[in-house]
Amino acid sequence: MSIRPILVLPDKRLRLVCEPVKHIDDHIRALVADMFETMYAAPGVGLAAIQLGVPKRVVIVDATRGDEEKHPLTLVNPEIVWASEEQAIHEEGCLSIPDYLDEVERAERVKVRFLDLQDVNQEIEADGLLARVVQHEIDHTNGVLFIDHLSKLKRSRVIKKFSKAAKREAVG
Numbered sequence: 293m294s295i296r297p298i299l300v301l302p303d304k305r306l307r308l309v310c311e312p313v314k315h316i317d318d319h320i321r322a323l324v325a326d327m328f329e330t331m332y333a334a335p336g337v338g339l340a341a342i343q344l345g346v347p348k349r350v351v352i353v354d355a356t357r358g359d360e361e362k363h364p365l366t367l368v369n370p371e372i373v374w375a376s377e378e379q380a381i382h383e384e385g386c387l388s389i390p391d392y393l394d395e396v397e398r399a400e401r402v403k404v405r406f407l408d409l410q411d412v413n414q415e416i417e418a419d420g421l422l423a424r425v426v427q428h429e430i431d432h433t434n435g436v437l438f439i440d441h442l443s444k445l446k447r448s449r450v451i452k453k454f455s456k457a458a459k460r461e462a463v464g
């Protein structure tokens with residue numbers, strides 16, 4: 293297991309639509325192990341494989357906080373099969389957009405179908421923080437970032453800020 297670098301905005305790979313996983317093999321299991329190590333170290337509550345530069349439909353989530361017992365969840369080829377009409381607004385951030393938080397409106401509850409690491413079909417119903425993180429991470433597999441849910445003005449401001457920082461880094 294190792295911690296891998298996390299891609300940061302405006303890295304174009306964050307905009308890729310990721311490929312479904314055909315076979316769950318040792319390669320995928322090793323990727324997932326690295327994803328957990330990277331996410332817990334960050335720390336974060338969710339991570340998509342593309343944030344480590346791997347364009348596959350693999351996401352991990354652990355919405356437990358602080359001293360609570362960890363509840364790691366791996367979702368391969370996840371799909372939202374139902375979303376509540378009821379929406380919730382909550383502050384969100386993203387490890388690929390460090391130090392920027394903003395309020396995002398999402399479905400309060402969702403049903404998600406996915407493959408687990410044993411290659412078994414699973415379906416869960418999630419609400420609250422878990423529902424929010426799952427929707428955020430599934431967005432990543434489709435090249436969508438949480439800032440895409442904000443106003444155009446806010447989004448372009450954030451992208452501009454990160455593009456400038458990236459240029460400064462390239463020069464310095």
Ligand code: NI
Nearest residue numbers: 385386387388
């Ligand atoms: Ni994110």
